[in-house]
Structure formats: structure tokens, C-alpha cells
Amino acid sequence: MSLLDRIAADVDELVAIRRDLHAHPEIGFEETRTSAIVAQRLEAWGIEVHRGIGRTGIVGILTGRGTSARRIGLRADMDALPIEEATNLPYRSTKPGTMHACGHDGHTTMLLGAARYLSQTRDFDGTAVFIFQPAEEGLGGARAMLADRLFERFPCDEVYGLHNQPNGQHGRLSIRRGPAMAAADFFDIRITGRGAHAAQPNRGIDPVVIQAALVQALQAVVSRNTDPIHSAVLSITRVQAGAAYNVIPEEAQLAGTIRTFDDGVRAMVSQRLRETCAGIAAAFGAEITVEIQDVFSVLRNSDVQTAAALEVATELFGPEKVDADPEPKMGSEDFADMLLAVPGAYAWLGGKAGAALHNAAYDFDDSIIPLGSAYLARLVERRSAAGL
Structure with a gap:
């Protein structure tokens, strides 16, 4: 047998x-x-x-x-x-x-x-x-x-x-x-602005607007920074902010994952993610913190x-x-x-x-x-x- x-x-x-x-x-x-x-x-x-x-x-x-x-x-x-x-x-x-x-x-x-x-x-x-x-x-x-x-x-x-x-x-x-199979990093981004009444947005620093700008800006990390011959993915998978119709919240969060096959590309994507967050924070007068976890190796x-x-x-x-x-x-x-x-x-x-x-x-x-x-x-x- x-x-x-x-x-x-x-x-x-x-x-x-x-x-x-x-x-x-x-x-x-x-x-x-x-x-x-x-x-x-x-x-x-x-x-x-x-x-x-x-x-x-x-x-x-x-x-x-x-x-x-x-x-x-x-x-x-x-x-x-x-x-x-x-x-x-x-x-x-x-x-x-x-x-x-x-x-x-x-x-x-x-x-x-x-x-x-x-x-x-x-x-x-x-x-x-x-x-x-x-x-x-x-x-x-x-x-x-x-x-x-x-x-x-x-x-x-x-x-x-x-x-x-x-x-x-x-x-x-x-x-x-x-x-x-790709390496994987998980990232958490916390945006701290200044809360305000939704009818008076001029009194706050709106983390939701900053969040939207950051989602857009991060799409260019791969498309405009990575050599097209090398594969990379940056996906935002969680978007959180606010709890009321008439309140601009104090904070907003983003989270997601980075997938790469090359250690150099992996380091570059993480660096550009941090730099993009720092630039957006400066542009809006907010505070943005970034945590990146090395979860899987190639x-x-x-x-x-x-x-x-x-x-x-x-x-x-x-x-x-x-x-x-x-x-x-x-x-x-x-x-x-x-x-x-x-x-x-x-x-x-x-x-x-x-x-x-x-x-x-x-x-x-x-x-x-x-x-x-x-x-x-x-x-x-x-x-x-x-x-x-």
C-alpha cells in the first residue's frame, strides 16, 4: 500500500x-x-x-x-x-x-x-x-x-x-x-487637533480634515516613491474619528498595513510615511504620532x-x-x-x-x-x- x-x-x-x-x-x-x-x-x-x-x-x-x-x-x-x-x-x-x-x-x-x-x-x-x-x-x-x-x-x-x-x-x-510572501508592517496614526463646535470650525483644528488629507497624501508613498520594478502596498484599513453630529473631535486615528518584498523598499516606505505625517502636521498646525510594528518578515x-x-x-x-x-x-x-x-x-x-x-x-x-x-x-x- x-x-x-x-x-x-x-x-x-x-x-x-x-x-x-x-x-x-x-x-x-x-x-x-x-x-x-x-x-x-x-x-x-x-x-x-x-x-x-x-x-x-x-x-x-x-x-x-x-x-x-x-x-x-x-x-x-x-x-x-x-x-x-x-x-x-x-x-x-x-x-x-x-x-x-x-x-x-x-x-x-x-x-x-x-x-x-x-x-x-x-x-x-x-x-x-x-x-x-x-x-x-x-x-x-x-x-x-x-x-x-x-x-x-x-x-x-x-x-x-x-x-x-x-x-x-x-x-x-x-x-x-x-x-x-511579503513582509508586513502594521501602522497606527494618531492625529491630535483642537476640538470645537461644528458650527464654529474656525475655533478648532479639525483632525477629520487632516485625516482626509493624510489618506490622500499617503497614496503617493508607493505610486510616486517606489521603483515600479519593486512591489509594495500601503493600505489604510481603519479610519476613526468623532462621536457626534455637532462636535469637531479632538482626535482622529488611521491604521493600516505596509507589504514589501525588499528590505530597502520596506525602510523607504516607513520613512516616507513618517515624513508625510510630519509634513501634514506642520501644514495644519496639528500633532501627528506614528507607530509602526514589524509584524512579519519576508x-x-x-x-x-x-x-x-x-x-x-x-x-x-x-x-x-x-x-x-x-x-x-x-x-x-x-x-x-x-x-x-x-x-x-x-x-x-x-x-x-x-x-x-x-x-x-x-x-x-x-x-x-x-x-x-x-x-x-x-x-x-x-x-x-x-x-x-
Whole structure:
């Protein structure tokens, strides 16, 4: 029986795990139930378990039959999003305002499937390191695990990750060498003017007018400062001010995100954002403060590990189901920080067409669970071999 067939034969158990996780979603750093289920499953399969890595993270260690010292890391994220689910699925979220709208319940399950298979067969050299990460959705879960000395305590020669993609290309694995996903900064801008009666605007410094001018001015940061050959995005996503019809408020706020692939462009956009805010503040006689958070690094796939991932995917799924040159994504992923510490590769696995990621109507495609599990397991079997 092939690896894929063997995993698929027991897929009902995996689907049940995934749907249970979906029904009980947990926000980043609150994944206590999820991590307990992961730990219990790993221990039941004879895998050494370490809890509380990066607060709620789990690491499992499994040694193969050979004598190789190579250690291959596999990582999955566990957290949900603060979204009210809009499906009527029998396993829909039971927690108001919280939903697995990005498929992390599926990623966790696929890694559990790989761990179960490898624990049953142990047909690999070296050691498999199963990394179940908390708080991927902008809360710094990867950095928390790294700060907890993840790779010092559990050394890995290589590390791999996988994300579902509801694009209708079922079972198609895509992976890109080099920069594959953008860095992300989040910014908060606070405009302080002078409040006044709305009938006497001359007595105030209107932060709403300043806010409108700033929204317009910031659109030129990318369009008129960035080399057109280099990609960058600056999006304002939150605009807040005032609470009454007849009051000019004292303050207004803006917030948003910057996405880039190049460190020089990233620094330039942040600098121009600050300079634009300072100029607008001077022009209107207001005070503007800017806070910029470095949230995600550029995700860069290593050449050797990308080639290995492509080889495994081609073997398992066939060449027609592999995309070796997808477009880079402006979305971000904090697995990027693990790839700064250890060489590795991050791939996307296509599922059925449906609602987009981070959408309240999203539904993970359970039929790709055995595919993802097989891909991750085969990476351990191939890459742990002595002499690589």
C-alpha cells in the first residue's frame, strides 16, 4: 500500500479531529484546548511531547529506524481568527466571534496525520520534529517559539510548512524559490487637533480634515516613491474619528498595513510615511504620532529545500499537479521567521473552489488532508536520509 493510500485509509479519524477543532476555535496564545488535543494524540502514538513552547505551542519528537543525525522539522499553525462564522455547517464554530477562517484546523490535522503515519512506520532515518505553532495571525507566535529557544532545544537541519489554498485547483501544490510572501508592517496614526463646535470650525483644528488629507497624501508613498520594478502596498484599513453630529473631535486615528518584498523598499516606505505625517502636521498646525510594528518578515524559500519539496510533490501527485513558479503573494506568514533561522520551504496546496481565506463563509476542504499529510511525511522520509 502506498503512503498516500495508507493515510487515506484512516482519513475519517483525521476529518473528525479537524471538525472538532473547527467547532472549538481558539485565538492566538489561547489554544489551550487545541494544544492539549495535539499533545494527547502525539503521546498516544508514542511520540515524545514538549508543551508550552512559545506559551501554547507543542513540539513532538520522533526518532526513525536509522542512525542519521539529521533532524527534519514540520510546522503547522493552530490559531483561529476573530470572525463570526457565517456557515451553517454541522461542525460550525460554537464560540461566538471566533472562527477557523484560514484553515489552521486543517493544517494542524495534516501534521497530525503525518505524525501518526511516521510513528506507525518509522521508515525514515534521523529524527522528525513536529512543531505546532500558536498565534500565527499577526500575534507573533513564531517569534514567541523562537524566543523560547525552539531550534536550540529542538535542532532542525531543515523545516517545512504548508498552507491550504481554496482556489479550485484541487491537489495542486505550488511553491516558489526565494521571496515568496511579503513582509508586513502594521501602522497606527494618531492625529491630535483642537476640538470645537461644528458650527464654529474656525475655533478648532479639525483632525477629520487632516485625516482626509493624510489618506490622500499617503497614496503617493508607493505610486510616486517606489521603483515600479519593486512591489509594495500601503493600505489604510481603519479610519476613526468623532462621536457626534455637532462636535469637531479632538482626535482622529488611521491604521493600516505596509507589504514589501525588499528590505530597502520596506525602510523607504516607513520613512516616507513618517515624513508625510510630519509634513501634514506642520501644514495644519496639528500633532501627528506614528507607530509602526514589524509584524512579519519576508518569507524566503531556500533553493535546496524548494527543490526537495518539488521532487516530493511530483512523486506523490504527478508533474501536472505541481506549480514551480507561482506568483509571489502579498499576503504574509510568520513561518518566515523560522526560515530566517533554519533553511526550509513553504508550499500551498490547492483545494476546492469556495469562499476566500479570512472570509466568514470559508470552509476547509477535508479531501486535501491526506494529501497534505502524505507530502509532509514524505519530506521526512526523503530528507532525513543520511549523507544528504
